[in-house]
Amino acid sequence: MDWKLELVPIPVADVDRAKAFYADQVGFTVDHDHNINDELRIVQLTPPGSGCSILLSKGVIDTKPGSIQNVHIVVNDIETARASLIERGVDVSEVKKMSPEDGGTFVFFSDPDGNSWAVQEMRNRV
Template sequence: MDLKLEIAVIPVADVDRAKDFYTGLGFRLDADFSTDRGLRVVQVTPPGSEASIIFGDGLTDAEPGSSTGLHLVTADLDATRRELIAAGAVVSELWHDADGVFHWAGETNRVAGPHPDVDSYGTFASFSDPDGNEWTIQQVVTRAPGR
């Protein structure tokens, strides 16, 4: 079987504000379609990603800002963090989890600074969109076998 994650739907309150935010961060605008019955679909793709996010009107019943656990990966977290901040995002300082396996929900178990022993999978930064949808950025310099 060959499956790839294509799209994640995120709930937003103001579609145009979300569109401006994500395209301002450098996400590629792939689509902005509306129907005469009020359905609106905006699709944006993070730089370098094969998967996209969509948001709009009539796409989800989820509360705006309720998405958590959205993850992006980058080989250079320091540089990516600087670029996102320059584009207007409020991005946390680098952090790692005290257990070193992945990370807990929210800010539980966070330790300031990059992971001291590994350059891949152990260091994170985070930010939220204007509605509060939470993103985590994970540094992956060398992918584990099979990933």
């Protein structure tokens, strides 16, 4: 039996601001944006090529905005990924080569609420 991670909730203070950041700047695809009522909204976005999405919401989770740290995204070319983020206006770190022979090459960025992301190069997995 396969167990597949499909959705990670990301706590944000302003769903519209976060949606714009993840869609327009980071480049995630908007899968759903549904207002159920004034207290409940669900926005689902997916990184290109990923089987797992993120959830931005109002009225779904009670987690403090900005409290998610170091969610990993894996790419096969860290330089291209970093250049794409910079081109879209994301404040992204320099490339950090911690252990490049075994997948230890990273860049880091945060969303407007402070949720942080690690983009990891793993050429043999993607």
